[in-house]
Amino acid sequence: MGEENKVMLHGNWSSPFVKIVHLALTLKGVPFEYVEEDLENKSPQLLKFNPVHKKVPVLVHNGKPIVESLIITEYIDETWKNSPQFLPEDPYKRAKVRFWSNFVQQQLFGSIFTIIKTEGEAQEKAIKEVSEKLQLLEEELKEFFPDGSCSIDSENVGLLDLVFCSLFGPQKVEEEVLGLKILDPGKTPLLCSRVTAINQLSLVKELTPPRDKLVAFLKFIRENALKSASG
Amino acid sequence: MEEVKLLGTWASPFSYRVLWALKHKAIKYEYVEEDIFNKSELLLRCNPIHKKIPVLIHGGKPIAESIVILEYIEEIWPENPLLPQDPYERTMARFWIKFGEDKGPIFFNFFHTVGEEQVKATEEAKELLKIIEEYGLGEKEFFGGDKIGLTDIVYGWIACWLDAFAEAAGVKLLEADSFPQLQAWADRFKEVPLIKDNLPNHDKMLTYFKSRREKIIASATS
Numbered sequence: 001m002g003e004e005n006k007v008m009l010h011g012n013w014s015s016p017f018v019k020i021v022h023l024a025l026t027l028k029g030v031p032f033e034y035v036e037e038d039l040e041n042k043s044p045q046l047l048k049f050n051p052v053h054k055k056v057p058v059l060v061h062n063g064k065p066i067v068e069s070l071i072i073t074e075y076i077d078e079t080w081k082n083s084p085q086f087l088p089e090d091p092y093k094r095a096k097v098r099f100w101s102n103f104v105q106q107q108l109f110g111s112i113f114t115i116i117k118t119e120g121e122a123q124e125k126a127i128k129e130v131s132e133k134l135q136l137l138e139e140e141l142k143e144f145f146p147d148g149s150c151s152i153d154s155e156n157v158g159l160l161d162l163v164f165c166s167l168f169g170p171q172k173v174e175e176e177v178l179g180l181k182i183l184d185p186g187k188t189p190l191l192c193s194r195v196t197a198i199n200q201l202s203l204v205k206e207l208t209p210p211r212d213k214l215v216a217f218l219k220f221i222r223e224n225a226l227k228s229a230s231g
Numbered sequence: 232m233e234e235v236k237l238l239g240t241w242a243s244p245f246s247y248r249v250l251w252a253l254k255h256k257a258i259k260y261e262y263v264e265e266d267i268f269n270k271s272e273l274l275l276r277c278n279p280i281h282k283k284i285p286v287l288i289h290g291g292k293p294i295a296e297s298i299v300i301l302e303y304i305e306e307i308w309p310e311n312p313l314l315p316q317d318p319y320e321r322t323m324a325r326f327w328i329k330f331g332e333d334k335g336p337i338f339f340n341f342f343h344t345v346g347e348e349q350v351k352a353t354e355e356a357k358e359l360l361k362i363i364e365e366y367g368l369g370e371k372e373f374f375g376g377d378k379i380g381l382t383d384i385v386y387g388w389i390a391c392w393l394d395a396f397a398e399a400a401g402v403k404l405l406e407a408d409s410f411p412q413l414q415a416w417a418d419r420f421k422e423v424p425l426i427k428d429n430l431p432n433h434d435k436m437l438t439y440f441k442s443r444r445e446k447i448i449a450s451a452t453s
Contacts, residue, residue: 052330052366066322068329075322091306095294098302103280106333136280 007032010046010058012039013209014217016109016166017069018057023162024073025059026203027154028080069166070101073159086159097159100140104163108133112167112182116174116218117225130182138188148190152197161198168195169208177218233290235260238274240267240284241431242439244388245297249285251384252301255425256308298332301381313381327367327374328385334359342400342444345451353402360389360405364413372419379423383416390417391430399440 009025009032011018025032037046037056049058049065059066059075066072077086087094111133114126142148144160152161168183175181185192198204237253237260239246253260265274265284277286277293286293287300289307294300305314315321338359340352363386368374374382389405397404407414420426 052362061319064319066319066326068326071322071325071329074325075318078318078321091303092289092292092294094306095299095303099294099296099299102296102299 005062006060008035008060009033010035010037010043010049010060011056012037013213015056016169017055019166019169019207020069020162021057021059021072021076022207023157023165023204024076024086026207027084027157028076028082030076030080070105070159070163073162077159083155084157086157086162088158096140096144100137101159101163103133104137104160104167108137109167112174115178115180115182116222118229119226127180131187134183134188134191138191141190141194145190145194152194152201154201154203157198157201161194164191164195165198165204169199169204173211173214173218176215177222232259234288236263236288237261238263238265238271238277238284238286238288240265242436243284244392245283246285247391247429247431248297248384248387249287249300249304251387251425251429252304252313252381254429255313256304256311258304258308298328298385301328301384305381313375313379313384315375315380324375324380324382327363327382330363330367331385339396341402341404342396342440343447345448349400349402353404356404357409360410360413363389364410368412368416370412373416379420379425383420387420387426389413390420391426392436395433395436395440398437399444 007025007030009018009021011022011034013036022034035043035045037043039056042054046056046058047054049060050067053067055067057067057069057072059072061075061079066075073086087097108130111126111130115123115130118126183192183195199208235253235258237246237249239250239262241264250262263271263273265271267284270282274284274286275282277288278284278295281295283295285297285300286295287303288294289303294303301313305312314324338356341349341356344352367382367386373379374386393405405414405417421430
């Protein structure tokens with residue numbers, strides 16, 4: 001395709017942040033070229049497009065780079081106005097979606113990675129933090145979905161759904177690697193049913209990497225982290 | 232128009248961001264000074280997650296987190312816009328706003344640390360200032376271009392609070408010869424009438440930050 005309206009996504013298969021953007025583009029039906037980056041050997045284009053953070057994802061639209069997954073997703077929503085609309089029309093609801101998306105990305109992501117990378121007391125502390133935060137999320141979801149409904153299709157996926165999907169997609173993978181459940185339907189039934197519903201969408205299934213690959217990857221991260229903590 | 236209330240504190244740059252945005256758009260609001268050591272029922276009810284100011288209450292509905300509040304204000308009252316109309320420029324503004332937010336805690340480490348740790352934290356803070364100056368501001372007069380925008384408002388703490396924090400902590404940060412563009416921006420920003428007429432008293436701030444710093448040193452060395 002020509003330079004005009006050309007869309008490229010620089011990403012890496014293992015990144016939950018890339019997954020948000022990849023899903024957003026796919027759901028909107030935006031044609032784009034995907035460039036898989038080797039995070040140990042980043043391309044000159046990536047470093048040129050994201051000199052501040054040097055990270056994926058980077059969206060390049062008409063030659064102009066945009067970074068940070070939530071910011072990219074808002075840009076996609078504003079630029080391609082067809083459904084699904086990731087952010088609601090109503091400004092107050094938009095504020096809530098932004099608040100909770102930030103909360104999940106900033107607070108939950110960090111704590112979940114801590115669970116993956118630690119053991120013993122440090123891990124227990126992180127597990128407790130995650131559990132408390134998930135409870136807060138569950139309470140908020142009750143307000144978002146007062147009738148408890150959970151039907152999701154490719155026309156009504158929202159930003160929060162994308163964020164959940166990026167974090168809880170490989171849910172059972174984390175259970176296999178850690179031997180514990182992060183999401184518990186007994187404690188957060190609405191959140192769990194929302195996550196299950198999103199992960200059933202065929203577009204999402206297509207973008208989820210093979211289970212074995214994810215398990216091996218998480219095990220690798222965990223082993224490395226534990227080794228450098230003790231070594 | 233529905234009632235607008237702002238819960239804030241007199242010394243907080245986060246509080247002032249929202250205040251500046253409201254005044255820029257000539258929105259009538261009621262200001263409520265919170266005591267962060269004795270938070271009101273209203274604050275705890277309106278921001279149960281973080282229990283922090285600022286909180287905007289519009290028509291009885293609370294919004295927390297200064298950046299979320301600013302985007303809300305911009306959408307509800309689009310006159311005198313603070314974000315660019317062009318989607319790409321708007322996105323770049325959001326990037327720099329987020330950068331400032333994400334790095335905030337790291338940035339202020341110099342105030343909360345002593346000794347070797349403080350030396351390291353001060354160096355890290357200077358590196359952040361360098362990135363903001365080189366990539367964020369560049370050759371522009373303001374982050375928003377030829378007049379102030381939301382990014383300038385969010386970085387207002389560099390122009391109006393950083394000196395007091397640094398002096399209280401006994402470090403030097405934003406020096407004109409190390410950060411000429413950023414210093415020039417700070418001088419211009421402080422002269423903008425909206426900002427000049429709406430700033431906390433500098434001496435009062437310095438006294439307050441000094442007493443906070445003394446407590447930090449006391450608990451670090453005890």
